[in-house]
Amino acid sequence: xxxxxxxxxxxxxxxxxxxxxxxxxxxxxxxKSLEALRGQDLGLARxxxxxxxxxNRQRRLHEQEALLxxxxxxxxxxxxxxxxxSMELVAELERIGDYAADxxxxxxxxxxxxxxxxxxxxxxDMGDAAVDMLRDALxxxxxxxxxxxxxRLVASRDDQIDAxxxxxxxxxxxxxRDDPHQAAPGIALSWVTHLYERVADRATNIAERVVYIATGxxxxxx
Numbered sequence: 001x002x003x004x005x006x007x008x009x010x011x012x013x014x015x016x017x018x019x020x021x022x023x024x025x026x027x028x029x030x031x032k033s034l035e036a037l038r039g040q041d042l043g044l045a046r047x048x049x050x051x052x053x054x055x056n057r058q059r060r061l062h063e064q065e066a067l068l069x070x071x072x073x074x075x076x077x078x079x080x081x082x083x084x085x086s087m088e089l090v091a092e093l094e095r096i097g098d099y100a101a102d103x104x105x106x107x108x109x110x111x112x113x114x115x116x117x118x119x120x121x122x123x124x125d126m127g128d129a130a131v132d133m134l135r136d137a138l139x140x141x142x143x144x145x146x147x148x149x150x151x152r153l154v155a156s157r158d159d160q161i162d163a164x165x166x167x168x169x170x171x172x173x174x175x176x177r178d179d180p181h182q183a184a185p186g187i188a189l190s191w192v193t194h195l196y197e198r199v200a201d202r203a204t205n206i207a208e209r210v211v212y213i214a215t216g217x218x219x220x221x222x
Contacts, residue, residue, distance in 0.1 A: 008073045012082050015065055016142070019086055019093070022058045023138040026093050029055065029100035030131045030199065036107055037192065038124050040114055045104035052101040059094035063087060078145060081216065085209040089141065092202045092209075096134065099195045110188040113181075119171055119189055126164040127196040133157055133203040141206065146214035151207035161200035168193045 029048055036044040066087045069075065075083050107115075136154045140147040169190055176186045211219050 008069075008075050008079050011069045011073055012075060012079045015062065015069060015086050016082060018058075018062055018065065019089055020138060020142050022055065022062065022090065022093050023134075023141075025051075025055055025058070026097045026100070027131060027135055027138070029097050030127070030134070033100040033103040034124050034127045034131070036104060037115075037120060037127070040107060040111070040120075042108055042111055045107040048104040049101050049108075052097055055094060055097035059090050062090045066090070078213070081213045082146075085213050088209055089206055092205050096199055096202050099199055102195050103192055106188050106192055110185055113185055115185045115189050115192075116175060116182060119168065119175060119186075122164075122171070123168055123189055123193050123196070126161065126168065126193065127199070129157070129164070130161055130196045130200040130203065133161070133200050134206070137203045137206040137210065140210045141213070146210045146212075148211045148214035151210035151214070152219075155204045155207040158200050158204045161197055165193050165197045 029051060032044060032048050035041065036048065066083055069083050070080075133154050136150060140150040140154060143150075172186045172190050172193075176183050208219055211217065
């Protein structure tokens with residue numbers, strides 16, 4: 001039997017707040033990865049990798065909670081869209097957390113020789129822009145009923161990240177061509193660039209889910 005609307009709303013909101021807290025953990029991991037990258041801080045890199053296990057546990061926990069709400073409380077309308085979308089969002093967040101840990105692993109594997117500093121700074125700036133997309137996508141998700149205009153604005157910034165990645169890959173190729181000894185660190189830096197580009201892609205996926213929550217439509221914002 002369907003449960004009372006107030007009870008369903010409480011369960012829905014509890015799940016949403018839990019996902020926002022998880023999103024905060026993921027954003028923090030990404031910010032730490034950028035700090036570790038800029039300082040080539042191996043101790044911080046190890047901390048990021050160790051903390052990733054907690055994010056993975058959050059995914060399993062919140063997926064189970066969402067399934068329980070769907071099965072036991074039979075949400076409909078906006079409630080159903082929020083709970084259903086939350087199951088997809090928790091998977092996106094867990095994968096984004098993995099990207100922070102992957103950046104940390106690259107730093108540990110390529111501590112010597114150090115990554116080329118001028119290009120590293122540009123990659124980190126691109127990473128900042130990607131993490132800002134995630135932050136704003138989560139803000140849109142957290143607003144009552146979902147903020148579709150903000151979500152669409154977030155998604156529109158993905159093209160900028162793609163353009164920055166293309167410029168950086170070209171610059172890395174020139175670096176390697178001019179100094180073959182920079183091949184290994186250059187390739188490592190290109191992987192870091194790819195990881196932050198994927199952060200932007202998944203932030204766009206979250207933005208699409210927010211538009212679905214708000215409107216019931218399933219847009220393709222990528």
